[in-house]
Amino acid sequence: MNAAFRLALLAGMLVLALRQSSAEQLVVALSTDHVKISSSFTGTGVTVFGAIERDAGTISRGGVYDIVVVVRGPDETLVTRRKERVAGIWLNRAARTFLDMPSFYAVHSSRPLNDIAPAETLTRYQIGFDYLAFRAREGRPEPGDEAFRDAFVRLKREAGLYRDAPYGVTFPGSAVFQTTVDVPANVPVGTYRVSVFLFRDSAMLAANSAAFGIAKTGFEQFTFDLARRNGYFYGLICIALALLTGWLAGVLFRRD
Template sequence: MRALLFVLALCAVTLPATAEEIVLGLSSDTVSINTNFDGSEILVFGAVKRDAPAPENPPLQVIVTVAGPSETKTVRRKEKKFGIWINTDAVEIDSAPSFYAISTSTLLGLSLSETEDVRHRVSIPRAIRSIGAPDTISNSETFSQALIRIKSKSNQYQLNEGTVSLDDQTLFRTSIALPAALIEGDYVTRIFLTRGGAVVSQYETSIYVRKVGMERWLYTLSRENAFLYGLLSLAIAIAAGWGASAVFSLLRR
């Protein structure tokens, strides 16, 4: 790890550049999901290359975001009527990342201005797009807030402030914890350099999450031959039920 950081620091000194730019590295750009997958961790590290000494003020800040494939989500509100909980209102979220993590070198509000957040869609609420809601719903933003709350509880939405280590305004590193419940796809990774809340440089790459082994076979079967996949699922369910029944019969003897 120290050797990699040294190489990045050397690049920052020797490569020609204008202003401040990012030299990035990833511990791995591929995550493989198999039957034993229980999450992973990606190390993001890099350096800032510049053609002049770094200004002392305002200090440099680093923001790292990782976004999973976007999904359309329907969020429903429940209300208690006549002693039972029922769905009353629903709002469709047009685009929400299946996974979203933000890591910063300081508080996000100190790293990024509101204007820059609107422009680059960095914060979790900005990463979610809900174009419209039924006219009967006046507080549609609460549905997006509910989605964020649910996703945050399952660690699928993360705000990790102060977790980016920044050495000498040049070398930075952080780790992103990926939960077990990942969907397959490209996870867009963005790095922002900011000063005084303004973005001075940004870099984008991708982490590839793919199913392998049995997971890949079942996924492909479900997409290409839904009928056979259904029969296989039924057979497994019957076998599991018969096996459990046989075990209980033996234990009762």
């Protein structure tokens, strides 16, 4: 999560806290706070529950509540490359490096985002693919940046790592909401931040957040850590494994 976004969120919460006395509050709970990746992991779903709490002093207003749930995975810096045809061959030429982009980003809402809040608000809290902040390492903006940003989001969506559900948040009760965010198998490990925003009549009334972790466990964790931290030792194990397998096969299938 980049610094600008975190600041904006903090500022928003502060404002909300100041006028808390007469406002709605959000209670958020997750179906799990720990997703474990084991050898049989093929993806899972994390359900976000919540309730809109109104104290006695809350002024009854017209209009309906809107809820937006944003799930952000750990940040990563990615290079977006574009292929061009050179001498009949397609090869990577132009590239943009986008700093600290969410590796996973899901936005679920009770209605399409543009019906819920104006663009300025969505931009401030980085709600929705169209309002994500892109910081290119190349510095100053150049013509054609748009194409790289669009491609970034498109590729992430195709990989199932960026997802949206404009009617994904449902209200089982008048002040109770829920949504299930699908976590695909190729998900990166790390801490996932769940931000929930309450809107009414285009105004943000409350926000709250929660977090869950995604981590490899057992053998997967052990193997991954070993390969990362002791690459050479891990390599030796792989070679030993190869020699053992080869030797066993040679002995088992001996024909002469």
